[in-house]
Amino acid sequence: MLLEVENLAVKYGNIQALHGISFHVREGEIVTLIGANGAGKTTTLYSIARLAPPEAPRVAGGDIRLRGHSLLATPPDQVVSRLGMALVPEGRRIFGKLTVEENLKLATYARGKDADLAHDFRRVFDLFPRLAERRAQRSESLSGGEQQMLAVGRALMTGCRFLLLDEPSMGLAPVLKFELFRTLKRLNEEGLTLLLVEQNASLALHLAHRGYVLDTGRIVASGTGAELLGNPEVKKAYLGG
Amino acid sequence: MLASLLQNLINALQWGSFYALIALGYTMVYGVLTLINFAHGDVFMVGAYIAFFVASFLLAAVGLPGWAALVLAIPLTMLLTSLVGVSLERIAYRPLRRKGVDRLYVVITALMCGLILEHANLATFGASRKAFPTLLDEQVYTVAGVSVTNLKLAVIATALLVFLVLQRIVTKTRIGMAMRAIACDRFAVPLMGISVDTVIVATFALGSGLAGLAGLLFAMSYPILEPYMGALIGWKAFIAAVVGGIGDIRGAFLGGFLLGAVEIMVVAFFPSTFRDLIAFSVLMLILVWKPTGLFGVARTTKI
Numbered sequence: 230m231l232l233e234v235e236n237l238a239v240k241y242g243n244i245q246a247l248h249g250i251s252f253h254v255r256e257g258e259i260v261t262l263i264g265a266n267g268a269g270k271t272t273t274l275y276s277i278a279r280l281a282p283p284e285a286p287r288v289a290g291g292d293i294r295l296r297g298h299s300l301l302a303t304p305p306d307q308v309v310s311r312l313g314m315a316l317v318p319e320g321r322r323i324f325g326k327l328t329v330e331e332n333l334k335l336a337t338y339a340r341g342k343d344a345d346l347a348h349d350f351r352r353v354f355d356l357f358p359r360l361a362e363r364r365a366q367r368s369e370s371l372s373g374g375e376q377q378m379l380a381v382g383r384a385l386m387t388g389c390r391f392l393l394l395d396e397p398s399m400g401l402a403p404v405l406k407f408e409l410f411r412t413l414k415r416l417n418e419e420g421l422t423l424l425l426v427e428q429n430a431s432l433a434l435h436l437a438h439r440g441y442v443l444d445t446g447r448i449v450a451s452g453t454g455a456e457l458l459g460n461p462e463v464k465k466a467y468l469g470g
Numbered sequence: 471m472l473a474s475l476l477q478n479l480i481n482a483l484q485w486g487s488f489y490a491l492i493a494l495g496y497t498m499v500y501g502v503l504t505l506i507n508f509a510h511g512d513v514f515m516v517g518a519y520i521a522f523f524v525a526s527f528l529l530a531a532v533g534l535p536g537w538a539a540l541v542l543a544i545p546l547t548m549l550l551t552s553l554v555g556v557s558l559e560r561i562a563y564r565p566l567r568r569k570g571v572d573r574l575y576v577v578i579t580a581l582m583c584g585l586i587l588e589h590a591n592l593a594t595f596g597a598s599r600k601a602f603p604t605l606l607d608e609q610v611y612t613v614a615g616v617s618v619t620n621l622k623l624a625v626i627a628t629a630l631l632v633f634l635v636l637q638r639i640v641t642k643t644r645i646g647m648a649m650r651a652i653a654c655d656r657f658a659v660p661l662m663g664i665s666v667d668t669v670i671v672a673t674f675a676l677g678s679g680l681a682g683l684a685g686l687l688f689a690m691s692y693p694i695l696e697p698y699m700g701a702l703i704g705w706k707a708f709i710a711a712v713v714g715g716i717g718d719i720r721g722a723f724l725g726g727f728l729l730g731a732v733e734i735m736v737v738a739f740f741p742s743t744f745r746d747l748i749a750f751s752v753l754m755l756i757l758v759w760k761p762t763g764l765f766g767v768a769r770t771t772k773i
Contacts, residue, residue, distance in 0.1 A: 280660070310663035322658040324651045331647055338644050339663030387663050 231256045231391060231422055232277070236291035239269075239276050246272045248446045249291060254391075254424050259417050261425040261433040261454070263467055264443035270426040271319060273443070274395050277424075278316040279305040295391075310339035315389035319396045321380040325369030329360055332368050332379055336386035344388055353382040356412055374405040381412070391422045398429050410436050430467040434458045442467070473615035478738050479731075484622045484691075486730020487629035491684035492707035493714065493722035494636065495555070495677030501717040502652045502673045503567075505576050509558055509583035511704010513678050516587055517551040517685025518602075518695050519595075524550070525603050525686075540605040547686045548679040555678025556671055558583050564667070584704070591697040602693035625687050632680060633723050640719060645672050653717060713753050715766030724764055729753065 232254040239247040247269045254260045262270050277293055279300060293300045295312050308314050324332050333353060337346050354361035357378040363371060368379055377397060384392055394413070398406045410432060417423055427433035434440050434454040442450040442463055450463055457463050492514050499507045524546045528539035562583050566576050609620045640646035648669045652659050659666050688703075689695060706729060714725025729749060736748045756764070 278661070280657070304665065305660035306663050306665040309661060316661050318658065318661065322655050322661075324654040324658065326654050327647065327650060331650075335644070335647050335651055335664070336662045338648060383662070387661075 230254075230294075231258075231296060232424065233294045234273070234277070234291070235294070237273070237276060237288065237293060238290035239272055240287050240289045241272075245289075246446055247276075250443070250446070250448050251291075252441050252448060252451070254422060257417075257420065257422055258439065259413070259423040259425065259437045261427055261437035261440040262443055263427055263430040263433055263440060263457075265467070266428070267445070268443040269446045270443055271395055274316060274393050274424075274426055278314070278393060279303055279308050306339065309387050309389070313387075313389050314391040314393065315384040315387045316393040317380045317384045317395065317397060319399065321376045323368045323371075323376055323379050323383065325367065327368060328365055329368050329371070329379055330364040332383050333360075333364075333386045336383045337388070340388050346386075349386055349388070353385055356385075356415070357382055373400050374402065374409075377401060377405075377409060381409075385416075390420070391424070392416070393424045393426075395426050396428060397425070398427060398432060406432065430463070431458070474738070476616045478734050480616065480618050480622065480626075482731035482734040483626045483629075483727065484730075485734055486727035487625045488684055488688055488703065488726075489707045489710045489729050490629050490723045490726025491632060491680050491687075492704065493711035493726045494632070494719065495681050496708050496711040497714070497716050497719060497722040498649070498673050498677045500711070502649055502656075502670055503563075505563065505573060506580065506708070506716075507558075507563075507677075508577065508580040508704075508708070509587060510555075510677070510681060511700040511702075511707065512584040512587040513551060513555050513558070513700070514681040514685050514688075514704060514707075515591070515695075515697065515700025516554050517547060517678075517682030518689040518699065519591065519600070519685075520550045520554075520682060521547040521686035521689050522600055522602055522695055525605055529603055529605075536605045536607070543605070543686060544683065547682045549682075551682025551685065552675040552679035554587075555674040555681070559671060559674045564670075584701075588697050588701065595697075597697075600695040602689040602695060604693070605690060621691055625691060628683070628687060629723075629726075632683070633719075636676075636719055639676075645669065649673055709750070709753055711763075713756050713763055715763030718763075718765040721763055721765035 230253055234253065235251050236249045237247055237251070238245070238249045250273065262273060264270050276288055277300065288301060295314060300308060303312070324335065327335065333350065337344065359375050360378055360382055363375065368376065371379060381397070397409060401409065406429070413423060413425070414436060425433055425437060434457050437454045439453050440451065440457045441448050442457065450457065450460060452460065458468070492510065495510045495513070496507060499505055499510070521543055524543045525539055528534045528542055529536070534542070562579050563576055566579060606621055610617050640649060648659065648664050652666065652669055656666060659669070707726065710725035710729040711722050712725070713728065714721025714723065732749045732752050733745050736745050740748065
């Protein structure tokens with residue numbers, strides 16, 4: 230099992246954000262967490278990625294295991310550098326004053342000497358040719374879609390084998406959304422495991438092998454993408470009828 | 471007239487070099503932590519004392535000639551002073567950061583750390599001043615009525631060299647990129663597999679090492695050391711960093727040299743008691759005109 234989340238309970242101060250949720254991700258899968266705003270999707274991802282205070286939620290119970298090792302005592306940089314799990318955060322959070330190329334280079338900071346960086350640069354520029362065109366530009370000058378490409382490209386440059394994505398389609402024009410999701414599908418076919426958090430449930434369930442539905446801190450439904458797409462309650466609540 | 475102008479210019483560059491070297495420590499720490507490390511002026515003072523002990527040891531106990539003692543004293547002083555800065559971060563600032571307290575308390579802690587360094591020095595070595603040994607035989611060159619010593623030239627050259635090296639570190643190396651990245655968005659740095667603490671330690675080490683270098687050069691230029699020597703010059707260097715645009719390395723240099731120039735020029739035309747009054751009034755006007763400093767940009771507060 231790649232990722233096991235077991236009975237995870239999380240609090241922000243006195244507010245209980247997650248009430249003991251359990252789910253898992255297997256090697257090679259695309260798994261999606263869907264749910265309304267405030268359901269606890271981002272909290273779940275932040276807890277897995279061990280993000281530091283003050284934004285960090287506090288784990289009040291349960292466990293998160295990556296390949297059998299508990300993550301609860303692992304600092305967030307080591308989750309990336311040692312365990313090969315990267316996060317594309319909501320709002321992209323690229324380094325605006327750095328150039329596109331510097332953003333990508335920075336992500337290779339913690340990689341070993343034997344990493345084939347030239348190959349990975351080619352791969353990212355092949356996936357996102359726009360980034361190659363704009364490599365010397367300050368990344369704050371990119372359009373929203375290009376910034377999202379950079380955020381994904383940057384995560385790939387960490388050498389990750391497991392990628393978490395938080396609302397990657399947010400703020401993108403429909404054409405760019407579909408393009409991004411095609412790229413995610415291709416990355417998965419090349420061997421990358423994905424855990425995707427999305428508000429756009431239909432898009433996410435069409436892409437994912439399996440999905441979980443979060444509602445106010447609890448998992449209320451789970452199944453394959455097709456099953457959830459066909460589930461009348463999921464349809465009613467998250468797919469607009 | 472021209473000779474006196476050139477003379478003042480050289481003096482201003484030398485005097486501004488000290489401010490610039492100290493201002494760098496303020497500006498780099500601010501860049502990565504948005505913390506004003508008010509202990510930094512006293513780290514400069516500690517650097518001067520470290521230089522004193524290192525130089526005295528190398529001259530007296532080891533019996534090295536002055537030039538050899540100087541060559542060894544530079545890296546040793548920088549290394550030991552950077553350990554002081556890193557220790558401050560570990561002992562005082564990091565625990566507060568872990569607790570996620572408001573920056574105000576960290577700034578107050580920094581002020582206290584400065585006072586502790588001053589008074590630990592006073593308690594350990596007493597109130598008597600220390601005379602710094604001569605490492606470099608002073609030579610005066612006079613060209614067309616302008617006189618300059620080898621030491622002054624060395625101070626100016628060192629400051630310029632530091633500027634070039636630092637620019638290179640910040641733009642070309644990974645640790646420099648990480649420093650700039652933290653200034654953009656600290657939250658996203660661990661997502662790159664980079665430990666924020668490592669970058670912060672490197673920043674303190676670099677800034678304090680440069681304060682140590684400034685302390686050594688200052689002690690060679692004005693060879694009387696006392697525990698409070700870092701207080702006023704530290705404040706002035708901090709103001710220089712703000713006027714240049716705090717967080718920006720070019721700003722630290724520009725602000726440092728600007729303050730040096732204003733002070734020297736004031737003394738050239740007014741009684742020397744007017745120096746600080748006029749110098750700070752000029753700087754205040756610059757800030758009224760451009761509150762973020764000459765190279766500064768208004769930054770949005772990040773959580």
